[in-house]
Amino acid sequence: MSDNLDKWVLPNGQIVSLGNTEPPVDLILPVRGVLPDVPEHKWVEFDYRSNSDYKVSIKNQGSYGACNGHAAASSLEDARYIAGLGYVPLSAWLVYADLCNGVDRGSSIAEALTLLQKSGTCDDALVSHGTINPRRINENARENAKRFKIEIGYRLQNFNDLCVACQLRIPFNFSVPVNAGFNMLDSEGAPQNRAGWHNHAVSGGFAMKQGKSGWLIGMRNSWGEQWGNQGYCWIAERNLRGSGFDAYGVFAAEVDPANLPPVRI
Amino acid sequence: MISLLATILLAQTSIPSVVVQPSAEERVVFSHHGFTFFVGKQTGQVVVLGDGNPTPPPNPPPVPPDDATKPTIKAAWFSLIVDPASPEQAQWRTNSVVRGLLKDAGVQFRTYADTERDIDLLNFRSDVISTGLPTVILQDKSGKLIQVKKVTSIEELKLIAAGLK
Numbered sequence: 535m536s537d538n539l540d541k542w543v544l545p546n547g548q549i550v551s552l553g554n555t556e557p558p559v560d561l562i563l564p565v566r567g568v569l570p571d572v573p574e575h576k577w578v579e580f581d582y583r584s585n586s587d588y589k590v591s592i593k594n595q596g597s598y599g600a601c602n603g604h605a606a607a608s609s610l611e612d613a614r615y616i617a618g619l620g621y622v623p624l625s626a627w628l629v630y631a632d633l634c635n636g637v638d639r640g641s642s643i644a645e646a647l648t649l650l651q652k653s654g655t656c657d658d659a660l661v662s663h664g665t666i667n668p669r670r671i672n673e674n675a676r677e678n679a680k681r682f683k684i685e686i687g688y689r690l691q692n693f694n695d696l697c698v699a700c701q702l703r704i705p706f707n708f709s710v711p712v713n714a715g716f717n718m719l720d721s722e723g724a725p726q727n728r729a730g731w732h733n734h735a736v737s738g739g740f741a742m743k744q745g746k747s748g749w750l751i752g753m754r755n756s757w758g759e760q761w762g763n764q765g766y767c768w769i770a771e772r773n774l775r776g777s778g779f780d781a782y783g784v785f786a787a788e789v790d791p792a793n794l795p796p797v798r799i
Numbered sequence: 800m801i802s803l804l805a806t807i808l809l810a811q812t813s814i815p816s817v818v819v820q821p822s823a824e825e826r827v828v829f830s831h832h833g834f835t836f837f838v839g840k841q842t843g844q845v846v847v848l849g850d851g852n853p854t855p856p857p858n859p860p861p862v863p864p865d866d867a868t869k870p871t872i873k874a875a876w877f878s879l880i881v882d883p884a885s886p887e888q889a890q891w892r893t894n895s896v897v898r899g900l901l902k903d904a905g906v907q908f909r910t911y912a913d914t915e916r917d918i919d920l921l922n923f924r925s926d927v928i929s930t931g932l933p934t935v936i937l938q939d940k941s942g943k944l945i946q947v948k949k950v951t952s953i954e955e956l957k958l959i960a961a962g963l964k
Contacts, residue, residue: 570884703889796942
């Protein structure tokens with residue numbers, strides 16, 4: 535566990551590192567243009583978790599500051615579901631190992647997505663839980679990772695953008711401020727955190743619902759199924775107040791040679 | 800002149816009028832183009848009534864769906880390309896009915912937003928441009944194009960998927 539990252543105690547007593555950091559200033563993501571607008575009166579509720587063919591599940595980053603590796607792998611799993619690709623549980627550890635190079639120092643959303651675009655990640659079974667040393671990742675896993683890559687979509691600037699991305703079925707990684715009250719969910723299933731530094735990365739885009747005081751988006755955490763509502767919670771606009779907000783939408787890239795659609799003849 | 804008039808008057812013949820009794824003959828009755836025809840079964844006498852205004856044509860017989868909804872043999876890939884700005888079309892991407900129909904038919908399903916680079920890699924771009932969004936592209940195993948079609952509703956999409964069984 536890193537000494538440099540903030541720590542957070544889960545309800546079951548487990549301690550995790552909060553590993554979302556600011557992206558390097560020279561990192562430029564190849565994002566698309568402006569996110570299309572979808573007016574609020576056209577928004578509809580949905581939740582993939584009620585679909586029988588939806589298999590994306592909760593990951594567990596243990597005590598490491600590996601939230602970005604986990605959020606990125608989960609977003610790709612969601613993007614593959616939307617694209618019609620078969621479910622393959624993907625490794626968050628390959629992503630984080632390459633990001634942190636063996637030192638549990640956290641990472642940024644932009645770095646994780648850039649890596650997932652360039653190198654991809656492999657089947658979860660090919661890298662052991664808790665692997666953060668990239669030299670422990672074998673060639674088989676590296677080769678397998680070429681099958682699972684993303685295409686980076688839009689940069690999402692605020693809560694409204696997250697809602698629009700949901701409506702356009704674009705999964706995303708986003709940051710949240712974890713502080714006092716984050717473990718306690720209110721009657722709508724949203725954390726009771728306060729404004730603060732966005733020190734944790736999670737994934738979303740799989741669910742959206744209308745609450746008493748506005749819309750909420752589904753959030754998939756990576757602290758196991760013991761946290762929140764079986765690992766999930768809902769996020770309202772108020773939950774994102776603070777500084778350091780970052781979010782990007784992603785698409786699954788068709789690079790799987792084992793299951794690649796043929797080029798049109 | 801007088802002789803001409805006399806000739807004309809002499810040439811005119813009076814035609815006696817008669818009263819026709821109501822017919823008790825059994826008739827066949829039918830309508831056509833605003834007229835009602837009464838045809839005597841024994842005499843063949845025809846009486847026509849009506850103003851000639853055509854009656855509205857009957858409902859046309861059901862038209863079978865066009866080629867897109869007929870079973871397409873050998874389709875192996877079903878690609879749906881949607882408008883990246885349309886939330887309605889975005890919902891089609893995860894429609895469980897469409898996915899179930901294609902799974903049952905043994906057809907691989909893929910969906911893309913029009914702005915994804917995969918559209919170019921798979922050589923779909925020109926078809927999408929010429930057909931318009933949302934586009935369905937059917938291919939056989941080798942990638943040979945079977946059909947490109949613009950769809951207008953989720954119901955049409957379901958019909959196409961159902962036709963692949």
